[in-house]
Amino acid sequence: MIELNRISKHYGRKIALSSLSFVINKGEHVAVIGPSGAGKTSMLNILASMLPADDGEILVDGKPLDSYCDRKSRAQKIGMVRQQFDLVPQLAVIHNVLAGRLSDWSLWKSVLSLLIPQDKGRAIEALDRVGLSDKVFERTSSLSGGEQQRVALARLLVQDPEIILADEPVASLDPARAEDILKMLTRIAAEENQTLVASLHSVDYALKYFSRVIALKDGKLFFDRPVSEVSDTLLAELYSLEGNSQK
Numbered sequence: 001m002i003e004l005n006r007i008s009k010h011y012g013r014k015i016a017l018s019s020l021s022f023v024i025n026k027g028e029h030v031a032v033i034g035p036s037g038a039g040k041t042s043m044l045n046i047l048a049s050m051l052p053a054d055d056g057e058i059l060v061d062g063k064p065l066d067s068y069c070d071r072k073s074r075a076q077k078i079g080m081v082r083q084q085f086d087l088v089p090q091l092a093v094i095h096n097v098l099a100g101r102l103s104d105w106s107l108w109k110s111v112l113s114l115l116i117p118q119d120k121g122r123a124i125e126a127l128d129r130v131g132l133s134d135k136v137f138e139r140t141s142s143l144s145g146g147e148q149q150r151v152a153l154a155r156l157l158v159q160d161p162e163i164i165l166a167d168e169p170v171a172s173l174d175p176a177r178a179e180d181i182l183k184m185l186t187r188i189a190a191e192e193n194q195t196l197v198a199s200l201h202s203v204d205y206a207l208k209y210f211s212r213v214i215a216l217k218d219g220k221l222f223f224d225r226p227v228s229e230v231s232d233t234l235l236a237e238l239y240s241l242e243g244n245s246q247k
């Protein structure tokens, strides 16, 4: 479903990704790990069409990523959650959730929705699924970090993309809230039959909540294995300060 063929990215003289290739099938839950600076965010941003690659091609369902060029078809295919949640803090929770519908709405409907929330039922249902049905009209900035990340998950639920990209979705949360969000994210993706690709700093979370691990080091594929085949030795090599050959 997602096919990366020899993707490369430079920032000036810095090589962020070097001829990266892999295939992710529909419905897979893949964790992307690797040391700081390995290229995880660059790879996810390229997949989300937020950053152009310098070289290589990406196919989604057999078609070039660029062919999903209008807002609506791209939003149906790919949704993203990040560490920073990307919420508007001054707005009520329901408006941040309904931002997941904006690609489907005209400008007029989007503006009207700020006065009279449109598709309210759908937003309330999504908030119920993430355990926030009592916060619908609260100002988003008054919520805790964990609750704000649940709002971002509810926004994803109303967007309902086929592929979820998550860039360090739990990096700013304490361990209990991080596990809570990862449980919820992987459960939602399984229930909706969505493909999930998440970058994580925690190897423990990658092994616990995902079925496959793609490891990057120095912008290259270091290993790509099912969780059952990821050994401590391999992880020690991945995070060691020397050596970057592919395993």
Ligand SMILES: Nc1ncnc2c1ncn2[C@@H]1O[C@H](COP(=O)(O)OP(=O)(O)OP(=O)(O)O)[C@@H](O)[C@H]1O
Residues within 6 Å of the ligand: 011, 014, 015, 016, 034, 035, 036, 037, 038, 039, 040, 041, 042, 043
């Ligand atoms: N806008 C930029 N300008 C210059 N260099 C950049 C830029 N963005 C990333 N880089 C560099 O590219 C490399 C890959 O960065 P990237 O953020 O993709 O890695 P990462 O694996 O997500 O790192 P981290 O785990 O620390 O977030 C790093 O060396 C980084 O310093």
